[in-house]
Amino acid sequence: MPKIVDHDKYREELLGGCFELFSDKGYSNVTMRQIAKELGISTGALYHYFPTKQSILDQLFQYMGKKDVEEGVQATSLSGSFEERIGLFLDFFRAKESAFGKMLLLSIDFVRSHDTMEARQTARQWLDYYIRNMAVYLRLPSQMAEFMATFLGGLVYQNRLVPGSISLREQLDLLKDVLMVYLGEHENPKNRLCNLCPFMTDHNSTETEEVSY
Amino acid sequence: MPKIVDHDKYREELLGGCFELFSDKGYSNVTMRQIAKELGISTGALYHYFPTKQSILDQLFQYMGKKDVEEGVQATSLSGSFEERIGLFLDFFRAKESAFGKMLLLSIDFVRSHDTMEARQTARQWLDYYIRNMAVYLRLPSQMAEFMATFLGGLVYQNRLVPGSISLREQLDLLKDVLMVYLGEHENPKNRLCNLCPFMTDHNSTETEEVSY
Amino acid sequence: MPKIVDHDKYREELLGGCFELFSDKGYSNVTMRQIAKELGISTGALYHYFPTKQSILDQLFQYMGKKDVEEGVQATSLSGSFEERIGLFLDFFRAKESAFGKMLLLSIDFVRSHDTMEARQTARQWLDYYIRNMAVYLRLPSQMAEFMATFLGGLVYQNRLVPGSISLREQLDLLKDVLMVYLGEHENPKNRLCNLCPFMTDHNSTETEEVSY
Amino acid sequence: MPKIVDHDKYREELLGGCFELFSDKGYSNVTMRQIAKELGISTGALYHYFPTKQSILDQLFQYMGKKDVEEGVQATSLSGSFEERIGLFLDFFRAKESAFGKMLLLSIDFVRSHDTMEARQTARQWLDYYIRNMAVYLRLPSQMAEFMATFLGGLVYQNRLVPGSISLREQLDLLKDVLMVYLGEHENPKNRLCNLCPFMTDHNSTETEEVSY
DNA sequence: TATGAATGAGAATTCATTCAT
DNA sequence: TATGAATGAATTCTCATTCAT
Numbered sequence: 089m090p091k092i093v094d095h096d097k098y099r100e101e102l103l104g105g106c107f108e109l110f111s112d113k114g115y116s117n118v119t120m121r122q123i124a125k126e127l128g129i130s131t132g133a134l135y136h137y138f139p140t141k142q143s144i145l146d147q148l149f150q151y152m153g154k155k156d157v158e159e160g161v162q163a164t165s166l167s168g169s170f171e172e173r174i175g176l177f178l179d180f181f182r183a184k185e186s187a188f189g190k191m192l193l194l195s196i197d198f199v200r201s202h203d204t205m206e207a208r209q210t211a212r213q214w215l216d217y218y219i220r221n222m223a224v225y226l227r228l229p230s231q232m233a234e235f236m237a238t239f240l241g242g243l244v245y246q247n248r249l250v251p252g253s254i255s256l257r258e259q260l261d262l263l264k265d266v267l268m269v270y271l272g273e274h275e276n277p278k279n280r281l282c283n284l285c286p287f288m289t290d291h292n293s294t295e296t297e298e299v300s301y
Numbered sequence: 302m303p304k305i306v307d308h309d310k311y312r313e314e315l316l317g318g319c320f321e322l323f324s325d326k327g328y329s330n331v332t333m334r335q336i337a338k339e340l341g342i343s344t345g346a347l348y349h350y351f352p353t354k355q356s357i358l359d360q361l362f363q364y365m366g367k368k369d370v371e372e373g374v375q376a377t378s379l380s381g382s383f384e385e386r387i388g389l390f391l392d393f394f395r396a397k398e399s400a401f402g403k404m405l406l407l408s409i410d411f412v413r414s415h416d417t418m419e420a421r422q423t424a425r426q427w428l429d430y431y432i433r434n435m436a437v438y439l440r441l442p443s444q445m446a447e448f449m450a451t452f453l454g455g456l457v458y459q460n461r462l463v464p465g466s467i468s469l470r471e472q473l474d475l476l477k478d479v480l481m482v483y484l485g486e487h488e489n490p491k492n493r494l495c496n497l498c499p500f501m502t503d504h505n506s507t508e509t510e511e512v513s514y
Numbered sequence: 515m516p517k518i519v520d521h522d523k524y525r526e527e528l529l530g531g532c533f534e535l536f537s538d539k540g541y542s543n544v545t546m547r548q549i550a551k552e553l554g555i556s557t558g559a560l561y562h563y564f565p566t567k568q569s570i571l572d573q574l575f576q577y578m579g580k581k582d583v584e585e586g587v588q589a590t591s592l593s594g595s596f597e598e599r600i601g602l603f604l605d606f607f608r609a610k611e612s613a614f615g616k617m618l619l620l621s622i623d624f625v626r627s628h629d630t631m632e633a634r635q636t637a638r639q640w641l642d643y644y645i646r647n648m649a650v651y652l653r654l655p656s657q658m659a660e661f662m663a664t665f666l667g668g669l670v671y672q673n674r675l676v677p678g679s680i681s682l683r684e685q686l687d688l689l690k691d692v693l694m695v696y697l698g699e700h701e702n703p704k705n706r707l708c709n710l711c712p713f714m715t716d717h718n719s720t721e722t723e724e725v726s727y
Numbered sequence: 728m729p730k731i732v733d734h735d736k737y738r739e740e741l742l743g744g745c746f747e748l749f750s751d752k753g754y755s756n757v758t759m760r761q762i763a764k765e766l767g768i769s770t771g772a773l774y775h776y777f778p779t780k781q782s783i784l785d786q787l788f789q790y791m792g793k794k795d796v797e798e799g800v801q802a803t804s805l806s807g808s809f810e811e812r813i814g815l816f817l818d819f820f821r822a823k824e825s826a827f828g829k830m831l832l833l834s835i836d837f838v839r840s841h842d843t844m845e846a847r848q849t850a851r852q853w854l855d856y857y858i859r860n861m862a863v864y865l866r867l868p869s870q871m872a873e874f875m876a877t878f879l880g881g882l883v884y885q886n887r888l889v890p891g892s893i894s895l896r897e898q899l900d901l902l903k904d905v906l907m908v909y910l911g912e913h914e915n916p917k918n919r920l921c922n923l924c925p926f927m928t929d930h931n932s933t934e935t936e937e938v939s940y
Numbered sequence: 941t942a943t944g945a946a947t948g949a950g951a952a953t954t955c956a957t958t959c960a961t
Numbered sequence: 962t963a964t965g966a967a968t969g970a971a972t973t974c975t976c977a978t979t980c981a982t
Binding site (some may be wrong): 528538540542543561590600618619622623625626627630634637638641657658660661663664665666667668671672674675677679680684685687689691692693695696703 | 752753755756793831832834835836837838839840842847848850851854855870871873874876877878881882884885887888889890892893896901902904905906908909911
């Protein structure tokens with residue numbers, strides 16, 4: 089009888105264990121020995137699940153990118169006013185901020201360790217996926233979703249670079265405030281970016297489905 | 302001792318040559334041999350100017366951080382309306398965006414390669430310096446300057462991760478727009494964040510000097 | 515205990531499966547995993563039949579060495595003229611050339627992986643066994659049998675190193691020709707190597723038995 | 728001033744030092760550490776001269792193959808009777824027998840470690856070069872040169888497998904004898920392989936030049 | 941100062957072997 | 962017996978740093 093192990097499931101567990109380690113110290117600054125130790129297995133076993141060190145990073149990036157968004161999808165509601173929806177979303181973001189930060193650092197390691205167009209494309213898909221989902225769930229025009237995502241990315245970067253240097257809550261409240269004011273303004277017939285409409289209208293959009301990764 | 306001047310000047314030249322290499326491939330992914338080759342000198346000569354590899358990163362971070370801000374100071378005007386000033390500033394930002402991106406990536410390498418409170422402090426000073434200068438020159442309350450800086454950081458991150466994935470001009474215009482609307486709203490007596498006032502008033506601020514690094 | 519017979523029989527089957535793999539890629543260049551895969555069993559099962567990797571090589575060398583010679587014995591006739599006998603023998607050789615080639619390469623791996631006098635002795639016994647049998651069946655003086663064996667060894671080496679680089683048939687015909695001429699010459703009273711006589715005389719040699727391995 | 732080292736010359740020296748080691752223990756059974764130790768340098772320095780372990784084997788095979796033949800060319804005379812020439816040649820062979828043995832073993836490691844057509848081609852060129860040169864200097868038809876080379880290869884193989892198991896001198900004398908008899912026979916009008924003529928005629932062949940490698 | 945060969949500790953990776961099932 | 966996951970010592974290779982010139 090062979091030892092019963094769900095190979096793929098276990099591999100994902102191992103990936104999870106690498107997440108913090110990689111983002112914390114940086115992919116290049118972690119040795120396979122350290123990884124194995126952190127995961128509580130031998131280097132040989134590590135290579136049983138991942139053919140190369142690089143493959144850990146690649147799979148980790150793919151896996152965590154997908155996982156985060158999936159959780160985001162579940163946490164977000166499509167109903168309610170814009171204020172309610174953005175409130176929920178920012179709560180979710182604050183709860184997951186640390187994970188986003190790790191992904192941000194990981195994404196840099198990922199593209200740097202490859203230096204190919206392919207890797208850039210993968211990174212881009214990951215980013216786009218976030219933004220598109222934000223646009224859909226918050227019912228924002230893509231340009232505004234991009235604006236928001238960009239800001240959140242900047243927030244996450246700062247908080248990772250110097251943890252505690254900024255007040256997440258304050259900045260997120262400000263973001264909400266700024267968006268509400270700006271989008272409120274644009275509800276007026278005098279709004280300048282008319283192509284950004286309609287949004288914030290509370291119509292039932294049955295076609296609003298999750299964007300495929 | 303003109304020798305020392307030459308020596309230091311040359312060292313700064315060498316630092317400049319490392320900037321792209323480091324931010325592009327990542328500090329850990331570049332070998333001393335590669336650095337020497339890029340700079341057109343031997344590894345021995347490289348060690349003549351820098352005692353360790355780490356010292357290159359450290360000096361590079363210090364040097365480039367200072368240099369960027371200095372240039373920013375010269376490029377920004379204190380006079381004119383807020384719209385004019387922010388326009389000038391964003392022009393400057395767009396011109397320097399690539400350098401900011403490199404610094405952003407460098408900052409991550411910097412804190413990771415040290416992983417000490419000290420390094421975090423250094424990185425924080427660098428960030429704060431930017432933000433304070435922005436607050437001063439744009440006459441923004443620090444929270445708004447932080448907001449702007451955060452957004453710009455996010456922009457720079459995205460553009461480095463996947464160059465060309467976003468339209469810098471579009472997003473910067475949007476930022477300007479958003480800020481104008483938001484700040485305009487707050488000039489009204491009904492503004493909600495009264496603690497953010499006064500700003501955009503064109504009084505002579507004698508205390509508005511460059512913030513010391 | 516029929517189990518043991520099965521066990522041993524199966525082990526010999528497994529040995530046979532290793533023959534090509536070892537001689538082709540070289541003992542050191544084949545991993546236990548590759549061997550197991552080639553044999554269609556797990557590494558665990560492989561270790562059930564062979565305590566170590568080295569033991570596979572050892573048993574393989576012993577087993578194949580014995581097997582080849584046994585087959586040679588059966589294929590060769592003691593009767594007929596020298597020309598007939600050498601013709602039969604060379605036919606047999608051509609049919610088995612590939613197996614001889616594998617053994618030749620294996621023999622090198624064998625002595626190298628041991629590097630002891632003992633291993634050399636084993637290899638020598640294997641070689642000698644061939645030569646002695648050749649001498650007996652072809653009724654050649656040992657020096658001539660050695661000559662022939664040496665030539666055949668060289669042939670096999672070349673054909674293994676660069677398969678198809680030589681015409682086996684041509685060279686074997688030439689060998690036969692050369693031997694016939696040379697031995698014919700020596701039948702004359704003027705032959706120079708009188709110590710090589712008598713041979714090719716068709717006397718009944720009761721002592722002509724298979725040489726014990 | 729850089730350390731003055733003739734890089735290529737030194738590399739060839741290092742190659743020479745690997746020759747015995749490789750052929751003795753086998754390429755795969757020697758570690759880079761052992762090689763470095765044998766050569767009296769550090770592993771780092773070893774990698775300064777050879778990018779990979781495989782490259783050592785490759786370069787060694789190329790270099791020694793060429794070197795041996797060059798020496799053979801110098802040692803062999805074009806003049807004199809066939810008996811004289813073959814005598815000289817076999818003397819040279821006996822003197823170099825050990826080196827040939829090493830090359831033989833090396834050639835096996837070489838093709839085994841590559842397993843590509845290219846490697847086989849390289850090995851074939853090496854073999855062919857020997858044979859062609861033998862044909863030229865001994866003025867033998869290529870088939871007879873092949874015959875001789877094959878025999879010598881077999882001799883070398885046996886002597887490497889079990890050093891001292893055969894009497895080189897005896898077997899070489901026998902080879903000479905056999906060849907003389909066989910070729911003498913073929914000088915007669917009744918010779919069967921008439922296409923093998925003319926040889927052993929002592930004409931001045933100005934066009935007899937070394938075969939290009 | 942400059943060169944680039946040399947060093948050797950340490951990194952990624954391999955693989956014979958063991959062991960829980 | 963059979964499986965294949967797990968082990969960890971050993972291997973190939975890298976690279977910051979030193980040093981002879």
